[in-house]
Amino acid sequence: TLLRDTVRTLLRDHRVYVTDWVDARMVPGSEGEFGLDDYIAYIQEFIRHLGVERLHVVSVCQPTVPVLAAVSLMASRGEPTPRTLVMMGGPIDARCSPTAVNNLATQNPLSWFENNVIHTVPASYPGAGRRVYPGFLQHAGFLSMNPSRHFSSHWDFYTDLVKGDLEDADAHRRFYDEYNAVLDMPAKYYLDTISVVFQDFLLPRGEWVVNGEKVDPSAIRDTALLSIEGELDDIAGLGQTEAAQALCSGIPAERREHFIVDGAGHYGIFSGRRWREVVYPKVRDFFAAHAEAPAAKATKKKSNVTPLRRKAG
Template sequence: MRYMASYDFMESFRNANQWFGATAQSFASYPAFALAPNPAFQWLAAWGEVTERSFERMIAKPDWGIDTFTCDDGKDHLVKVEKIVEGAFGDLIHFNVTGREKAPRKVLIVAPMSGHYATLLRSTVKSLIRDCEVYITDWHNARDIPVSEGKFDIEDYTLYLVDFMKKLGPDTHVIAVCQPVPLTLAATAYLAEKEPEAQPRSLTLIGGPVDPDATPTDVTDFGRRVTMGQLEESMIQRVGFKYKGVGRKVYPGLLQLTSFISMNAEKHAKAFSDQIARVAKDKAGDNDKHNKFYDEYLAVMDMTAEFYLSTVDRIFKEREIAKNEFVVAGHKVDMGKITTVAIKTVEGEKDDISAPGQCIAALALCTGLPDSKKASHVEPGAGHYGIFAGKSWRNNIRPLVLNFIDENSAAPAKPKKAGKKAANTNAA
């Protein structure tokens, strides 16, 4: 019961702070105060506005906000978000640009389940819609999933990816971002053994922890320091009575957000104090840089307890993917069985979450894949976020990824037997 009480306490704390913000803004904006102008009231109103907005965003799933798209014909076409596959824990959705010819490239983006919604990849999706038919995994908030739907761990996640790939067919190009990189690799290897005709044409793996020990970071060090018992005792709570998933064990989004912010506490504190100053001086707006970033960053979702704990235990502590010992539904997956799927890894030089070396380890695992099907790229000066969004993605990485897709769009020839050697990381 105490796990549920803790969950409800966090929700009450969030709700109270939202109310405090709204109250402060309302009080400081009382019209009579204009008779005796005082900067203190402007600052109080600004604090209230920023506070209310921030705490309100923590429980709302952001909208995709991709309503229209201007195509090569110069016309604005409506974009419909369509569910292709519906599941209890996640859907496969398609951004259907109505009225245009079908794009030549079919791309599946595997979004992370690491505290934020798939909408975190909004800019990635928008940058690809122009040239591709874009599909993405849209994971659900665990607090809204009834206990009757059962568990959801990393094996279940992998099988979801298998089903999504089978649905889209072998002419698909998969782009996995961050957390799902090792599980996407495992799903492809699973298909290579079970249903090789359903494998995608290519995999682009962006900033994921295939081998967390290749280049340790604060994230991997944390996974090493704490025991599984400590994690379960301190991080896991039961969903409160307000939501459909009442009673489900989760790693709460609000607790995750606390961890995210604590990693760069001074940076975030300065960002909010600067925003309060801008609001007080009437220099802020709904779509300014701060609000655009934090409206997404503060919107967090709960993860099922079994998914979080199995990720830490099996991916980071036991390194099952890195050691090629991962088991899915009783079947030991062998990455060496991937023989026809072209694989490209992308890493950021200054990535402090999944540092260079962690993702490229995927290439060495794929011993059955010829070097001509392997490629890698390290983006100079880019951090974690920059390798899938922002200037580095738009100007450098996206063109490389599209070129890689085009080079590997033809149906693969019958694979040649490859020796068990290390990957050629310089392949184009």
């Protein structure tokens, strides 16, 4: 729902592949757990399946961290990596400009989250017995972050009905039918993220190890990087996404860019007018500028042979 406008706009000029979630309440316990390391492995599978030759990877908010980890690990192994990485409003280093989201994570131990927001799927679902961060709690959290905006929206809905403006009322219904349709998230993934990203800051501290391999973003060489932040983002504060620039020190400076969207909040950088008119043209042009693999640097050797020059065209 939140990325609908993102995808619709990207489809103007690109083929778009979207990674999606299966509702954890619908997955039998026999399928095993799903944690942050599993998600990183899936991202690598997606990249290998699609092929890196023409691949641009866009990550919005939370996935910026596992995406950067996935590509870093691939680079460390000597695997080819995508043409570009676009990271938008994500907590690469949640220590920068901490927001209410960050403060909640640092003010409570991991055990608090495990005891207060993790529940068990009831018997009426295929995933009965699975531990999850339930959708109804996520929904309550979303509403509590901008209660006045949701109140105003529902008041406008009421006045539209009174005025007989059924077109606007139907648009409201369609939006909230989707906005209210949340899924349950695997407990392990949620708790891993709280621990790794928001409490221990393992990525920016250079201490993140995934299945025995150290996550080293400086190993990335051949992928261009664009980080994007909203000036007024109250979820991922200024500097949190920009931190990827310093971590990816192996990417030449001319292949790295950071873009701050004036007047934009968190959702404004990937949805709405600013996304379509300001951010997307920047992203599209970045893709085009780095569509080709960087030229390999030739090793300098002494030679008495005069090199031939190929005619232009």
